[in-house]
Amino acid sequence: MSDSDVIKQVLQGERDMFRLLVERYQHMIFRTCIGFVHNKEDADDLTQEVFIQAFQSLSGFKGNSNFSTWIYRIAVNASLNKVRRSAGAIILQRIDSLLGTDKEHRLPASDSENPEDLLIGEEHRKWVRSAIDQLPEKQRVAIVLSKYEDLSQKQIAEIMNTSEGAVEALIQRAKANLRKKLSPFWKKS
Amino acid sequence: MNCQLCQKELDAYCQGNLPGNIRTQVENHLKGCESCASAFAQTQLLNRVINEEREIQSNPFLVTRIMEGIESSSVERPVHQPVFMKVLRPAIITTSLAAAVFAGVLLGGFANTSPDRMPAELAMMDDMAIESVSMLSNE
Structure with a gap:
């Protein structure tokens, strides 16, 4: 049964049919959310919030885009709202960084010539997540949809309501920014 | 190959998606360029952390939880009303x-x-x- 058929039935009062859409899209919405919050519990809560919001706004879905594009937009907006709410923590982190107290968190220097051999420590994870979190919003959305969801630039452009060229530029700038943010913690001994 | 081109191809290189000749060019460049080698290591680290997060599974009861949330939320049915x-x-x-x-x-x-x-x-x-x-x- 196609998404539009399911939506029609839900709108006619078959509320339980919405379960089909939840089962179909829960994994991709969860992955998108985890790209923003990096935490299973928060991603679970956000996924729930996204589907409830989608259900409540279903009558406003005009079918001009795919249901997946529409629900991705809801997921991105909900995730951005969530991270904005916790922006205070990031500001504190930046103050910490400006004061130079972040030196103690430098990544351990690489002993190996082959980066494949490196084990990912908790510090590595922390700094990669922090680097993603510090990206400007549009770059962050583009990189999350690209890296966590493997979406094409065309799909990302539809979700972000922009051109493919703009998405390509956003992704390139995001990658350059991520490298810049990670490079101070990646000095060879 | 210059640094700009090499760094643009790093993602595809990490994922093994580059054709043979470009792959060889990237490898040769990485051997002689410390800056790009560092960028390569960072790209690998980034991909590994992201792949780890992608592997995380949602709550097995998430669908039930969502449907219960919909039922319990005091929302009106999204049925078209004149x-x-x-x-x-x-x-x-x-x-x-x-x-x-x-x-x-x-x-x-x-x-x-x-x-x-x-x-x-x-x-x-x-x-x-x-x-x-x-x-x-x-x-």
């Missing part, structure tokens, strides 16, 4: 409330008739009007 129903419904409720208040005031008015307005023959039967309780208690 516009006049959206307007008519609050109008009917308001009118009913106004009618109830008016009826209450009207009934209250009837009940609140003072003894002065009582017909004389009824007033004679009203013991309380003839002799108050306070007078009886003084005897």
